[in-house]
Structure formats: structure tokens, C-alpha cells
Amino acid sequence: MGVGVLLGCLVLAGCKPGGQDAKAKDQESKVEEAVPVEAVAVSTRAIAASYTGTAPLEARGESQVVAKTSGVALQVMAEVGQQVRAGQVLVRLDSARAALQAAQSEAQLRKLEASYNRSRQLFAQQLLSANDIDQLRFDLENARAVNRLANLELSYANVVAPISGIIAERSIKTGNFVQINTPIFRIVDTSRLEATLNVPERELATLKPGLPVQLMVDALPGRPFLGRVDRVAPVVDSGSGTFRVICAFDGGGLLQPGMFGRIKIDYDQRANALVIPRNALLDDENDPAVFAVRGGKAARVTVKLGYYDGEWVEVRSGLKAGDRVVTAGKIALREGAKVQVIGDAAAKPVAAAKPAGDKS
Structure with a gap:
């Protein structure tokens, strides 16, 4: 019996240090790591407080050039990419028939003018009735209108540029027969470019004309371009809940119509x-x-x-x-x-x- 008690005490004494080590390790595991x-x-x-959006650039001015009369193109004087000014002659059409009609109406006009001048003298001498002199005056006015119309048709033989800009398209060659009202050129005015944003109506009170605009285009990464808010259409579209803000940028340089732009409008700063x-x-x-x-x-x-x-x-x-x-x-x-x-x-x-x- 004494031997058993002694063995039990020895076992307990041997286990005590191991139990303390386990307790210490458990405390270490509880230490929170940062x-x-x-x-x-x-x-x-x-x-800065700003509104951002995306929109393609558009030319402010664009025009289709059409022939106002029919005829053979004797001379084409503009090429794609060429800068032209308003009123510049782009095409000369065959004008022989129109020139003959103008000359014929001019001769008729001169004849009636001479007849009317003689009739006025006879009317002053009471040798011509008032009805006759009135008829001659009406005939003379009609002849003048016919002559002006003939000269106008003659002027249509010179097809001119309606706006200043760059020739973007040409669909005519020398010798082609041109039908009346047929588009033969497309002119784009790149002196000023615009981008139209459809903005949520909650921004209606913040975006005003004159605010500075920064533009980035995908074609020219890393190059910002500065512009301004040109005008705001205050009518909110009931379907989309948006209104239009038109931003303007100077053209004539690297920016071209059709480029896709990322736009930032700063409307407040602190x-x-x-x-x-x-x-x-x-x-x-x-x-x-x-x-x-x-x-x-x-x-x-x-x-x-x-x-x-x-x-x-x-x-x-x-x-x-x-x-x-x-x-x-x-x-x-x-x-x-x-x-x-x-x-x-x-x-x-x-x-x-x-x-x-x-x-x-």
C-alpha cells in the first residue's frame, strides 16, 4: 500500500512541469497579433465639384453642296481635305443653254423698255389711253422678272460653297452629268466642335453656360483640351429625365469630328x-x-x-x-x-x- 502511494506521488511530480508548459503556450496563442x-x-x-460624361465630337457647321441646275461638269475645282470659304466656286457646269436664255430675255427687255418710253411721250400728248400705258408697264415689269430669272439660272452653273470649312466628301468628276438637287460635296466646318451631353435633371441647377470644360479623347490619350459650356437646353425630356448640355471646343487642330470624348465640367471649387x-x-x-x-x-x-x-x-x-x-x-x-x-x-x-x- 505504501509503495502504491509513493508511485502516485512520483507520477504527479513528474507531470507538473509539463502542465505548466502547456498553460504558457496557451497564453502565448492568446496574444493578439497586429x-x-x-x-x-x-x-x-x-x-472641385464636377460632372463627368461622354459624348462624340460634332462639327458645329456641316452642309451638303447640291447643284441647283442640271448640266455637264466642265471643271471641278475642289478636292477632299481642301479648305474652302463660303461663296468659293467649286464646280463649273455647262452654261451655254442658260446663257442663250439670258440673252434672249435681255433682248426682249430692251425692246419693251424702248416701247414703254415712246408710249409715255404719246400718253403725255394724250395720244395713248391710260389702259394702254398700264399694259405696257406691266409687260415691262414681267420682262424684267423673266430676265432676272434667266440670269439666276445662269449663275447656278457655278456651284459655290454655302459655308466655310473642309471638303469631307466629293462625289463628282469632271465630265459627269449632274442632275439638279444632287449632292456633290459635303463640307464640314471644323473651326469649332461641339459635344452634347444628356445630363440627369438633378444637375439642372448646377450646370450653366460659361463653365469650364476639360476634354480627353481616346485617340489622343494624356492630352487634355479645354472648352466651355456653350448653351444649356433647360427642357427636361420626360422619357429619359435628362436635359442637354452643349460644350464647345476650338477646332482646326488635333480635334476632329467623330472623336469620342470624356468630358469633365467643374461647377464649384473649395x-x-x-x-x-x-x-x-x-x-x-x-x-x-x-x-x-x-x-x-x-x-x-x-x-x-x-x-x-x-x-x-x-x-x-x-x-x-x-x-x-x-x-x-x-x-x-x-x-x-x-x-x-x-x-x-x-x-x-x-x-x-x-x-x-x-x-x-
């Missing part, structure tokens, strides 16, 4: 706005919030936002200048979690409590 994150300080900068990077926001649009670093721990802070400007967003309340917000590593965080900001001095590890009497 989550590595990236953070930036809340700062102030100028920020010089010293409190801002944070947009990537600091948590993914909750209904309750915007960030993780702030306070006392080495993550604190979820609800913020009220203002203007968005590129990668920056304005903070109206919830933070102050100098506060640090987490920009990377947010997914692994929870309220009150310990954080280690990358770039700061490394946090000192928390040593596990040693068992009593352990001197190692």
Missing part, C-alpha cells in the same frame, strides 16, 4: 477642403465610413462626404486634419483590432507570462 496596414493622414487641398483618398472608404455607400488608426488600434468612423474629385473625396465631418485612415489592409480589420502601420517603427512583441520559478 494587422499590417497602410495609412495616410487626413489633409487639406483644393477640390480651396482648403479636408480630403482623404477614395480608396480609404469602406464598401458601404449607404453608410460611408473609414478605419482610423487611434492608439495603435482600428476604429471604425462614420464620415459625412462632400465632393468627389478624381482619387480624392472631401470629408465634411467625422475626421480632422492629421487623423490617419487605413487605405490598404481594410479587409482584415475589425473594430478595435491592433494594427501595425507599414513604415512605422515595428511594434514590440508582447512576451508571454513565464511560469513561476522558470529561470530559463
